[in-house]
Amino acid sequence: MPTSRSLCRPAATGLAAAGLLLMLLALAPAEAVAQGKIAGRVTDAVTGEPLIGVNVLIQGTRQGTVTDADGNYIIVNVRPGEYTLQFSYIGFQSQIVEGIRVATGQTTRYDLEMREEIVEGQEIVVQAERPLVQKDLTASKKTVVAEEIEQLPVESFFGVLTTQAGVTTGAGGEIHIRGGRSNEVAYLVDGMSVGNPFNTNGLATGVAADAIQEMTVISGAFNAEYGKAMSGIVNLVTKEGGDRLEGSFSVYGGDRVTAHDEIFGKPSGLALNTYTLEGNLSGPLPFLRNTSFFLSGRYDEDNGYIYGTRLHLPSDSANFNTTPWYYEIHGEPWWEYVSADETVTLPDGSTRPGGGRPLPDETVAMNPSHSYNLLGKITMRPFAGAKIEYAHLRDGGKRTPFNFAYRMNPDGVASTRDWSYNHSLHWTHTLDPRTFYTFRLSYARNSAETYLYEDPLDPRYVSDGKILGFPGSNFLFGGNQKGHVYEKSRSIRTKLDVTKQIGIIHEAKAGVELNFHRLYRRNFVVLYDGNTYRQPTVLPPDQSPSHDLYEDQPVFEMSAYVQDKLEFDDFIINAGVRYERFDPNGRYIPDLLELDQYVALGPDDQPLERPEAKITNVVMPRLGVSFPITERGIIHFSYGHFTQMPPLRNMYVNPEFEFPKGATPTFGNANLRPERTVQYEMGLQQQLTDQLAFDVTGFYKDIRDYLAPQTVRYTTIAGQDTYVIYLNKDYANVKGVTFALTKRRGRNGLLSATVDYTFQIAEGNNTDANAFFFNFLSGRENELEVVPLDFDQRHILSSTVTLSRPGNWGISFIGQYATGYPYTPQIIDQNIDLLPNSDRKPPQLKLDTQLYKTFSLGDRARVQAFARVFNLLDRLNERFVFNTTGRATYSLDEQLNVHAAWRPYYGFPGISTLEEYNTRPHWYSPPREVRVGVTVSF
Numbered sequence: 001m002p003t004s005r006s007l008c009r010p011a012a013t014g015l016a017a018a019g020l021l022l023m024l025l026a027l028a029p030a031e032a033v034a035q036g037k038i039a040g041r042v043t044d045a046v047t048g049e050p051l052i053g054v055n056v057l058i059q060g061t062r063q064g065t066v067t068d069a070d071g072n073y074i075i076v077n078v079r080p081g082e083y084t085l086q087f088s089y090i091g092f093q094s095q096i097v098e099g100i101r102v103a104t105g106q107t108t109r110y111d112l113e114m115r116e117e118i119v120e121g122q123e124i125v126v127q128a129e130r131p132l133v134q135k136d137l138t139a140s141k142k143t144v145v146a147e148e149i150e151q152l153p154v155e156s157f158f159g160v161l162t163t164q165a166g167v168t169t170g171a172g173g174e175i176h177i178r179g180g181r182s183n184e185v186a187y188l189v190d191g192m193s194v195g196n197p198f199n200t201n202g203l204a205t206g207v208a209a210d211a212i213q214e215m216t217v218i219s220g221a222f223n224a225e226y227g228k229a230m231s232g233i234v235n236l237v238t239k240e241g242g243d244r245l246e247g248s249f250s251v252y253g254g255d256r257v258t259a260h261d262e263i264f265g266k267p268s269g270l271a272l273n274t275y276t277l278e279g280n281l282s283g284p285l286p287f288l289r290n291t292s293f294f295l296s297g298r299y300d301e302d303n304g305y306i307y308g309t310r311l312h313l314p315s316d317s318a319n320f321n322t323t324p325w326y327y328e329i330h331g332e333p334w335w336e337y338v339s340a341d342e343t344v345t346l347p348d349g350s351t352r353p354g355g356g357r358p359l360p361d362e363t364v365a366m367n368p369s370h371s372y373n374l375l376g377k378i379t380m381r382p383f384a385g386a387k388i389e390y391a392h393l394r395d396g397g398k399r400t401p402f403n404f405a406y407r408m409n410p411d412g413v414a415s416t417r418d419w420s421y422n423h424s425l426h427w428t429h430t431l432d433p434r435t436f437y438t439f440r441l442s443y444a445r446n447s448a449e450t451y452l453y454e455d456p457l458d459p460r461y462v463s464d465g466k467i468l469g470f471p472g473s474n475f476l477f478g479g480n481q482k483g484h485v486y487e488k489s490r491s492i493r494t495k496l497d498v499t500k501q502i503g504i505i506h507e508a509k510a511g512v513e514l515n516f517h518r519l520y521r522r523n524f525v526v527l528y529d530g531n532t533y534r535q536p537t538v539l540p541p542d543q544s545p546s547h548d549l550y551e552d553q554p555v556f557e558m559s560a561y562v563q564d565k566l567e568f569d570d571f572i573i574n575a576g577v578r579y580e581r582f583d584p585n586g587r588y589i590p591d592l593l594e595l596d597q598y599v600a601l602g603p604d605d606q607p608l609e610r611p612e613a614k615i616t617n618v619v620m621p622r623l624g625v626s627f628p629i630t631e632r633g634i635i636h637f638s639y640g641h642f643t644q645m646p647p648l649r650n651m652y653v654n655p656e657f658e659f660p661k662g663a664t665p666t667f668g669n670a671n672l673r674p675e676r677t678v679q680y681e682m683g684l685q686q687q688l689t690d691q692l693a694f695d696v697t698g699f700y701k702d703i704r705d706y707l708a709p710q711t712v713r714y715t716t717i718a719g720q721d722t723y724v725i726y727l728n729k730d731y732a733n734v735k736g737v738t739f740a741l742t743k744r745r746g747r748n749g750l751l752s753a754t755v756d757y758t759f760q761i762a763e764g765n766n767t768d769a770n771a772f773f774f775n776f777l778s779g780r781e782n783e784l785e786v787v788p789l790d791f792d793q794r795h796i797l798s799s800t801v802t803l804s805r806p807g808n809w810g811i812s813f814i815g816q817y818a819t820g821y822p823y824t825p826q827i828i829d830q831n832i833d834l835l836p837n838s839d840r841k842p843p844q845l846k847l848d849t850q851l852y853k854t855f856s857l858g859d860r861a862r863v864q865a866f867a868r869v870f871n872l873l874d875r876l877n878e879r880f881v882f883n884t885t886g887r888a889t890y891s892l893d894e895q896l897n898v899h900a901a902w903r904p905y906y907g908f909p910g911i912s913t914l915e916e917y918n919t920r921p922h923w924y925s926p927p928r929e930v931r932v933g934v935t936v937s938f
Contacts, residue, residue: 138624252933586670736760
């Protein structure tokens with residue numbers, strides 16, 4: 001456990017830093033939580049001379065500026081969105097420019113020529129064309145706005161994210177960016193992390209799709225302002241209230257409509273298998289000037305797509321050590337379900353007629369879930385140049401994962417309940433027209449609990465001794481899961497960013513961030529075997545290797561950065577450096593092969609005190625350069641070092657360092673180093689027409705110190721010679737190229753589309769579990785063998801197509817083709833030593849669609865009817881396969897005589913055949929799903 005000194009050290013540092021931030025806040029009378037910039041040059045249309053002192057105003061805001069001696073203007077701290085600029089100058093025609101789109105972290109340029117005023121009061125209105133190529137883009141970045149998300153057949157922003165070049169989906173549904181692990185993607189909401197500290201990253205608190213104003217995905221070498229991630233940044237900018245009351249409410253639902261009912265066990269007919277309620281409301285707060293609100297809510301109920309049969313109850317008994325077997329169905333012996341005109345032989349050798357009972361055949365949903373998400377936001381502008389924003393984000397739900405072994409005993413599976421909330425306060429203050437700072441503060445709590453019954457001593461838990469023997473592979477005939485897992489975390493995050501525009505060229509930025517986490521984790525197994533433990537029992541953590549507990553575990557993180565954006569006419573540079581500090585406050589085993597000195601292997605052992613883990617300090621340079629080669633084209637290059645700490649869950653496993661006799665324990669390691677990546681990228685962007693552009697980018701990633709469990713043999717004494725510990729020992733590299741083609745809908749056009757292609761090779765090292773010990777004894781170096789990573793997909797082609805008349809009707813599609821994931825084949829009767837992941841699963845194909853029609857109800861209200869179809873082709877994508885065939889549809893188990901012990905009992909009530917057992921619904925992607933609904937908005 002951490003010492004008192006280690007507990008006080010981060011607290012004292014944090015209090016001092018928080019005090020400094022509060023002093024800054026008090027001394028400076030404190031627009032956006034994620035900001036962009038508008039810049040350009042105003043000249044005389046006749047002479048070409050710069051115009052000095054032109055007023056430039058963003059309509060609907062109090063933001064504006066005037067042009068300098070060279071006619072240049074810059075408006076910093078602009079919230080992402082679409083704006084209208086007003087240019088006015090004495091003696092010249094005023095001009096209104098509509099459709100200026102601002103994106104997070106980017107400079108939107110608009111140069112203007114003004115003409116002398118001929119008719120007094122004459123005003124010109126111009127529609128700006130949104131550039132498809134951002135000239136200041138030095139790393140791969142894609143921004144999707146709310147209007148684009150609404151038109152696509154997606155249920156959340158993840159549906160849009162997976163269509164981006166470089167983004168792949170693993171076999172289990174996890175998101176990977178450019179071949180990195182799923183926990184290498186940092187999720188930010190309004191510029192602040194909402195990650196789960198147990199996982200390093202991941203989305204701890206979700207955001208409903210209709211609450212998102214803009215989603216930015218950075219998949220390249222991102223700037224120094226971003227950290228604690230190695231593969232990508234996903235920043236969600238949430239909506240805020242306007243100057244009038246607006247809202248919408250949607251209700252929709254549907255069912256799976258598939259030709260593969262026999263695989264998924266779906267009952268025949270249609271039903272309301274899934275439904276969603278969502279809505280939002282926004283506008284000004286009455287009686288409070290310059291204050292607005294935004295509210296969003298969503299509730300989902302889903303029965304899932306995999307079904308089982310309640311053939312057995314958890315309390316059923318079985319004995320496979322007798323001849324014939326004895327087993328129960330709903331508490332009755334199996335012969336009660338044999339036809340009454342048949343004679344059966346009982347385990348004691350006697351005979352009797354069958355009981356004539358019908359077999360239970362109740363269909364049960366086996367992966368149901370329900371969830372909710374709420375967002376409340378208040379925005380206040382107390383005076384010019386200042387903005388205060390408070391947001392409360394909350395979500396939760398319950399889900400039951402499908403467990404194949406329990407398909408005939410569905411009541412024995414544990415469920416996970418989770419909830420989280422996040423309070424955030426953002427303060428932005430513009431000190432002068434070119435200087436502003438943003439202070440962010442958030443407090444988050446996350447909780448996840450997994451169990452079957454909340455009370456670990458619940459009498460409904462069943463003794464493991466009720467099932468005796470098991471002759472082979474088949475579904476469970478009784479019993480239930482007895483594991484309990486409880487995780488809770490509290491996080492306080494503070495962040496201060498200062499931005500200064502120096503002249504026309506330099507945009508300097510610096511910031512500091514402090515994170516405090518308190519972790520609680522308890523996991524145990526209810527002991528109940530009917531022999532040693534005759535009733536449900538939970539032993540204390542220090543008396544049982546099946547019970548781990550750490551509570552109020554402190555973790556402190558600090559980071560700081562400086563960066564400069566230099567915008568010349570011929571090139572743009574983003575250069576910066578980032579510093580990160582991590583204090584784990586834990587202890588570790590210093591010598592892996594001298595375990596007996598630091599771990600009690602017997603009841604009388606007195607091991608040495610384990611040393612305290614070291615504080616980690618890392619410095620990471622970042623550099624990005626963009627070269628405009630034409631008016632509509634750029635070449636960019638970026639390079640950077642990136643690090644993140646391994647998941648904290650793995651650092652504190654088995655905190656008592658217990659070593660049970662005759663078992664192989666797993667130890668955490670608080671002294672882990674950060675995982676690290678060096679990334680290079682070079683790309684070309686070119687706009688071909690006003691509506692068409694492409695982007696091609698090549699990249700390379702060198703990844704070291706990946707976390708992996710290492711089996712360590714520390715002695716030759718059998719029975720107590722191995723243990724598992726987490727180490728920084730894995731290596732990986734990723735290389736690839738992405739191509740993105742964008743077709744924007746013209747002003748009066750119908751079609752918009754994107755095509756994204758990714759070719760990449762993601763490989764990592766393969767190590768023998770025993771190599772560490774034997775190589776140590778022989779003095780040899782560990783041999784490095786590179787094999788494909790589990791989520792390596794070589795080719796991914798994604799596309800979105802939308803045909804629409806905005807405000808009237810539309811139809812859209814999302815399609816994706818991807819080559820298969822790797823797997824390790826099993827070659828029967830062949831003496832071949834194959835490397836892992838040496839063959840490929842079948843390719844993946846997906847097509848989703850949405851159709852909608854809008855009807856007006858008066859001047860402002862409207863009703864939209866829509867339908868969404870996921871997996872339109874009802875394709876069985878094989879995510880997992882049998883290693884004997886490389887397919888999910890069949891195996892060689894028949895030839896291997898896997899079911900030899902079961903064959904004599906085929907035809908007995910409740911006995912599943914090999915074909916039934918080898919039908920694996922969870923190995924396929926979800927079947928076709930149809931949803932219909934309606935949205936009312938005003």
